Amino acid sequence: MPKLVNLTINHTRVTVPEGTLIVDAAKEAGINIPVFCYHPKMEPVGMCRMCLVDVARPVIDRATGQPVLEADGAPKLSFGPKLETACTTPVSEGMLVVEDSPKVTAARKDILEFLLTSHPLDCPICDKGGECPLQNLTLGYGPTESRFDFADKLHHAKRVPLGELIFLDRERCIQCGRCVRFQEKIAGDPVIGFYQRGRKLEIQTQTQPGFDSIFSGNTSDICPVGALTTADFRFGARPWEMEAHPSICAQCAVGCNIVFNTKREARSEGGMAIKRVMPRQNEAVNEIWLCDKGRFGYHYLQSGERLTRPMIRQNGELVPVSWETATDTIVERLKTGRSGLTVLAGGRLANEDLFNLKRLADAEHGKTLFYTHMGGGDLTGQVGLAPGSNLATLGKGDAVLVVASDLHEEAPIWWLRLKQAAARGASLVVLNPRATRLDDFAAISQRYHYGRVMDALAALFAGEAGQVLSQAANLVIFFGSEGLGVDGSQAVAQACANLLIRTGHTGRPNNGLVGVWSEPNAQGAWELGYRPAKNLTAELAEAHVTLVAGADPAGDDPALAETLQQSEFLVVADLFMTETAKRANVVLPALPYSEREGSFTSGERRVQRFTAALPPREKAHTEAMIAARVAARLGLKIEESLPVVFEKLAAETPAFTGLSFDRLAETHPQKPLLSREDLYYSGTAYENTAGLGCTLALTGSPAEAEPVTPELPAPVENALLAVPITRLYDRSSTLVHSSSILGQRMIGAEVWLNPQDAAERGLSAGAEIEIHLKSANWPVKVVINADVPAGAALLPRSVGIPAFELAALEI
Amino acid sequence: MNTLAEKYPQDIKRILAKYPPEQKRSAIMPLLFLAQRETGQVSPEAVQEIASMLAVSTTEITSVMGFYTLFHDHPGGRYRLQVCHDLSCALNGAETFLEQLCRHLGIEEGQTTSDGLFTIEAVPCLAACDKGPVFQLQGDGEIVYYEKQTLESAKALLETLRQRAAGEVTP
Amino acid sequence: MSDMAMLNSGAENPVDEMVLLRHRNIPDIDQLSVYLSNGGFAAFEKAVREWAPAKVTEEVKASGLRGRGGAGFPTGMKWSFLPDKIWPHYVVANADESEPGTFKDREIMEKNPYQFLEGLMIAAYAVQAGTAYIYLRGEFWPVAQKLDACIAELERAGLLGSNLLGSSYSLRLYTHLGAGAYVCGEESALLESLEGKMGQPRLRPPFPAVAGLYNKPTLINNVETLTNLPPIIKNGAAWYRGFGTEKSPGVKIFSLSGRVKRPGNYELPLGATFRHLIYDLGGGIPGGRPIKAIMPAGASSSLIKASDVALDTAMDYEAVATLGSTLGSASVIVLDDTVNMKWLLQKTLAFFRHESCGKCTPCREGTYWMSLIADRMASGKGRSDDAALLGSVAGQIKGKCLCPLGEFSLTAVQTALSLFPEDFAA
């Protein structure tokens, strides 16, 4: 327990831990000392001088070391010669802070007047207008008229694109440096910086592409004025015109808490539209940060290409029909079918959808299959993170192992949080065949040859790193699927689970195994009993009625496309006309998660609820509803109402015992205190009033088991080893492609080669070539990267090349 | 690509040796001076090279460049005459001297002569306050103080420099 | 005014034996052999061979030497702040010398470099630093060349390097050039600059003595401060206290410039009067004009209105304070009756506006604003309330800045407005 310190702020007595800054202590007492440069997530710098307060401290008798007392016995206090910055001054025992005196108020006015001398005062056309700390504080404390000559205003460039995502208005910038410090200290990308000095100081970037950081959007949140705006939202709406709907980001398995800001607009024919995605504070998940994919990648949700009506195949063509007809067609088939329903579901579906589909399949003697390229989720259900876990509390004495994953690309916010854990003293051990941006913070980082991960793990556990991991107070292991398929990652997960079990790092908070899934609810699917098929092609070939939901196997893999083309009867529920949907007998328009409520289970096993941000497009339904409707026609009772579905799910699934939508919506005060009405603290991130979510209980008694190592592909002369990797700006199962804003950063079909391998084959960067893989040719662009090990050809996933495990590749 | 590394291997080695190996960033300013030694200007390529040499971002390098007035990211004259116009020198005629010098060269303060030879800049105190008017001549990889100047003495110097430049052209 | 330049004859001191400007007595003392044959490095040798580091610090404390960089902080006491639990320690010589009116460190380094280097080495030994940097303003490139040559000479002579003079003490010296930023004279900005960053001051605490260069305990002393050390160690604290006053002991170099016949550096015991400096040594004002004001600490001075009392005031840290000003780095700029205060403020404010680092709001915006007002006043376009506005903006900056530069920018403004209101009458 840190020592507590008592002080008085204005007339309020406050007790806070030693080392607390005055500004934060005041916040505890409900007093908002205005700040600009201070941000509770960063070290104070005391630059803007907005937070000046009057501070008195007890007078200490030099001889005795005791406080001098007044006649009435109260300690004698003495004010310093100058006002002090509340953002840099720690509290001390017996301190008196005065922040409501005329002197302090005058100082605030002085500083505001200075800041406004160079400000363009263009609030009426500024995106920040309405949620701008400078605007608010000027109303509160500022001068009423300007003594500064308008003609003397220094003019700066106003619409400087720092990159294609972030714009800078140099006239509005107040040089608080929050953005620069965020990029350097938190994002680890010092790609924006100050240029010049004094009054000429301005923000600049030199990178190609501009502002090259996947966390860039956060700077526009924490900018306390309208200097940094996103290309996405600029001039999009006035903050007060928008509604705020709490939700969860669905771009990866981290489960960042977000808000969809929506507004009625003409462009959407008078309907509501999402105008932006903003972070919602959840200190156990994303704090107040988002990666740019999460922030800017939402456009697919309101794409004009979405499916709007059910369709059935008639005379070889898909034709629109009513839901009744579509449902009837399925039901008829199920009734006349020789047996069962095979559900193939992806990790994009909500828990409720998965649960209802499973009930339908179970009732129909069918089976549920999980469409995934990564295994091990059965193990994360047993030895995953326990309730009470929070990566933000990992530090000295703790260890984290990351195997076969490039977290910066695959789960940016986890990368950020592990970077911080390492900074707090946690030992980070990284095992990956090539360098990743996690290596910079790793205590130990080791490489292996693709295909040799099991040997590498065994060697790692036996060596010095093994010591570090075994002896750690808490141990979290992240495993991914770089260069691994379902079986390979399953084996890795098993080996890691074995270590956790062997060293007693299970069943406790901040211990356990985390899968770096690429979908928001992959963990949920595993928890609900969905498992990948041992041989998917065979399963699909044998199935009589197949329902594919939230997955596009045909788009991923021509072999599966072939199989699905031959299916007896294929039903597809999706947002878009995917390759799989094109082959279906019945196509059902699904509702995106932004138009419905539901829950996802994150990779950390935190179940989190999302709410509908927009009204549903008329003809689309949730998969849960589809299952319920089909069931009803078969005379079965499956609930339609999502909260009820979730209750049922919780009642029947041990890990979910006791959970309900209401439980998921519970909140408790978070530190640092921010995102309240005083938005100059955090910027525009939202306070979390909609629920922090709940971590699933661990069930069962995990036991070690021998991992089953998959065979390596047979060596082929002159061939390279095709290695699947995951990149951030991929097409995430066909969804993100409709985000034009990220277009420039999206990757296409490409192959990454080591310079040596490229040179030997006479290939230069950017060359358009064909690769031969799985007995087909694929056009790709060559990327040369020195981090790629010799002999390997890295293929990003979900760009249409069937790279799901190691394979031979010829050029 | 690695022009600095090829041109000045010894200097770079000597510069890097000054600082602890894990504090390579300290070498930014000396390397920037090295980069502009010949042309009086730091090229974008040099910024790139220094950034990769010291493992910092190019933006960090340009931030440093932008803060300090002695680094230049665009070309000036081959010779920069930086005339102190600060308090003590101004009390001793520096402003008049600066004006005369500019008029002589037919340019304004901050500009470069059309032959690309001379740039005149007014700068703050050069720590030669007892010997004003004073200027620093930067060019040809050197910095030299010229103190107690008059228009005549400056003219003579400009002539010498002109001849030096001309002499190089005609072999 | 070009005839003025002719009057700037190389000022020479009438005192016989210089403590700091020894080159004025001993030709070629910038040659190592000459320096050695005149007792050079005897002090360093004495310290390293005979004295424990703490004893060196004690002796410096006893001498009463105070920092010559401007703040006048007791040197020995500063040394004792370096914690001996955190290593390594660094020493940095502040050779940024950018305060307008200051030109003493340059003369020392150019003409008497070895005494400065020996002083730096003594300081480094006292705090047991193995590396010391000399941070020179970028314009001192030729000076740095010279120092580099001297350092190389010392290495060859075995006076720098490993296991010096048979002891276990090792020391390396390096020069590091700034690049045109006055604020880098402020010690924490200097450290940022030395670390390869923008030269913006750091928050304090922590002070450099605890967390300085590379976050390690760092001692920063001015060139002149360090140059005092060899004679102090060689001759003892008591000898040094023989110069100067009780509270401001020792000798000091006064940089005299502005409207005076013989500008230049003058080495005097602290406590000599302004009159002695300006009239006896400096030869008075050209043309015999009346003196109007004195800036004792360069551009950041509070103005002293000339009067007999002022002229007879002792130039030491305490007495100058009684005139409402500070001794600072003792850069005495003389203003005669032809100097209009509007012009003066335009000059000083242009400087501070140019040099404000931009980190904190009041200095960044305030120097800019003040300078605009001063510009229009000086150009005759001022408005009737401009003087009041200027004073108000200065008052608005006061007490709110992150480092002293912002405060420096307004001292001349406030004192000019209050002491010379007639200059601002519209």
Ligand SMILES: Cc1cc2nc3c(=O)[nH]c(=O)nc-3n(C[C@H](O)[C@H](O)[C@H](O)COP(=O)(O)O)c2cc1C
């Ligand atoms: C704006 C500013 C500029 C300064 N410039 C110098 C300088 O050029 N040289 C110097 O020695 N000290 C300068 N100082 C003082 C230093 O911060 C520091 O106090 C000094 O170097 C300490 O050395 P000393 O104790 O030997 O005086 C400056 C301080 C400020 C605030």
Ligand code: SF4
């Ligand atoms: S007072 Fe001026 S120089 Fe000092 S930190 Fe503030 S802006 Fe920078």
Ligand code: FES
């Ligand atoms: S100085 Fe305290 S908030 Fe900026």
